[in-house]
Amino acid sequence: MTETKICRNENCDKTVEGRRDRQFCSDYCKSEHHYSARKKTGKTYFKLEVDEVLRKNRAILAKHNVKSKATVRKSVLIEEGFNSRVFTHYWKNKAGDTYLFCYDQGFKEVKDNHKDKYLLIMWQAYMAQQVF
Numbered sequence: 468m469t470e471t472k473i474c475r476n477e478n479c480d481k482t483v484e485g486r487r488d489r490q491f492c493s494d495y496c497k498s499e500h501h502y503s504a505r506k507k508t509g510k511t512y513f514k515l516e517v518d519e520v521l522r523k524n525r526a527i528l529a530k531h532n533v534k535s536k537a538t539v540r541k542s543v544l545i546e547e548g549f550n551s552r553v554f555t556h557y558w559k560n561k562a563g564d565t566y567l568f569c570y571d572q573g574f575k576e577v578k579d580n581h582k583d584k585y586l587l588i589m590w591q592a593y594m595a596q597q598v599f
């Protein structure tokens with residue numbers, strides 16, 4: 468009494484065998500199906516792109532922010548592919564300075580000897596408790 472199921476990958480018409488909850492005839496079809504579904508929905512695709520930029524940003528910041536506080540030249544981060552327009556959230560300190568964050572890594576533009584730099588900090592628990 469096994470029903471015959473056809474692979475969910477629209478470019479494939481093989482029957483699916485094995486466990487009842489299987490939807491694809493092979494791992495290849497499964498990943499191909501998800502890949503093309505992702506391409507179709509611009510929204511999901513956009514989210515993936517943003518996630519990728521965020522992860523990359525975070526990795527770049529973490530690499531330079533070795534002592535949980537650091538100052539780095541802006542050009543150095545840009546060269547490594549840092550994109551300051553993509554961040555997860557922001558935090559304002561009591562002095563009114565706004566730090567932008569990529570997950571736990573924060574950054575703020577500063578001028579230092581007429582050079583554009585980023586001040587890097589780490590997210591701290593107390594920052595979440597502040598209400599504005």
Ligand SMILES: [Zn+2]
Nearest residue numbers: 474479492496
């Ligand atoms: Zn298939």
